[in-house]
Amino acid sequence: MKSILYWLLMPALLLVIWLLLNETVSIDHIVLGSVLALLLAWAAMALRPLRSTPKKPLTLIRLLANVVVDITKSNVAVARLIWLGAESHTPGFIRIPIELRDPHGLAALACIITYTPGTVWAGFSEQKGVLTLHVLDLKDENHWIQLIKRRYEQPLKEIFE
Structure with a gap:
């Protein structure tokens, strides 16, 4: 469960940025932004093979x-x-x-x-x-x-x- 929440953190951040840049919270932009955020986060995983979890x-x-x-x-x-x-x-x-x-x-x-x-x-x-x-x-x-x-x-x- 924790790893799923950790993986969804980046797409959630990208979705918020997408909605702020488009200045709307319409369902169309939420769906499009969610799809783009998930795809970009998935594609970026290959670029970051070394993971770190900050402590304290x-x-x-x-x-x-x-x-x-x-x-x-x-x-x-x-x-x-x-x-x-x-x-x-x-x-x-x-x-x-x-x-x-x-x-x-x-x-x-x-x-x-x-x-x-x-x-x-x-x-x-x-x-x-x-x-x-x-x-x-x-x-x-x-x-x-x-x-x-x-x-x-x-x-x-x-x-x-």
Whole structure:
């Protein structure tokens, strides 16, 4: 029963998006949207052979809240750097040892880092477990290492591993 509900989650989301885009809840659009959603979800299953079931939903909510706060703070900091001019910041690359190995967790970490203005995921060595990160304003390398490890990697390990 649980697997059926899990499988129907994506078609339900696609149906809601379909109805919102068409701005109607007529029976014709519900039927057409349901058929399209089921077919698209079935076709997409072949593209995603590795499955993941996130654990600890409260940790996930806390992580999402932290990401929203960090993105907001980073937007303000980057805007301030741009307005103050090019001399006021020191860009650079840092290497951060990462213990996270789950591909879904690594993908989430890459998205979080890239969504945050002023940081870019520049590379990851699977053999060494080292993330290369480009930071727009790199004043304290240890601060960035602790930020990534504590604020993002630790919750992602709890959620995906």
